[in-house]
Amino acid sequence: MAGTEEEFQDFVAKNRExxxxxxxxxxxxxxxxxxAGRDAAHEAVHAVDDARVKAEExxxxxxxxxxxxxxxxxxxxxxxxLFMGLSAMVQKAPVPDxxxxxxxxxxxxxKDSACKANDQCGRAKVQKVEIKKEGAEDVPSEIxxxxxxxxx
Numbered sequence: 001m002a003g004t005e006e007e008f009q010d011f012v013a014k015n016r017e018x019x020x021x022x023x024x025x026x027x028x029x030x031x032x033x034x035x036a037g038r039d040a041a042h043e044a045v046h047a048v049d050d051a052r053v054k055a056e057e058x059x060x061x062x063x064x065x066x067x068x069x070x071x072x073x074x075x076x077x078x079x080x081x082l083f084m085g086l087s088a089m090v091q092k093a094p095v096p097d098x099x100x101x102x103x104x105x106x107x108x109x110x111k112d113s114a115c116k117a118n119d120q121c122g123r124a125k126v127q128k129v130e131i132k133k134e135g136a137e138d139v140p141s142e143i144x145x146x147x148x149x150x151x152x
Contacts, residue, residue: 080114083107 003011012019065071087107091100 076114080110083110 084107087103090103093100
């Protein structure tokens, strides 16, 4: 639909009110869409913030749960029981003696280390005392105390 400049101006003059209403409605539509988009963006930001806060709270609660000394004590006991069970299996397995000795030695060392770090260890802690005394050849002249754990 091609027309002359005069025809276009005449059309605009006759339909000015309609054209202005159409432009006003388009402007209102753009404003509404923009406002709705802004509202949706704000809601999304708040939802992300809430999700972040909840995720942080969950992570802190999970960390606290696993780091609780009571929980750690049980996990350590569980790990040691598993290791000792595997050690017992190796002792019964058809493997060379050097493997059985290596696993047995590792288990003894591990038990000793764990017992030294645990005040409630059921194994007796013994103090070794050496006494050295000046002037007597068979009696030491100084006292030396060391802690060691008896192994079974």
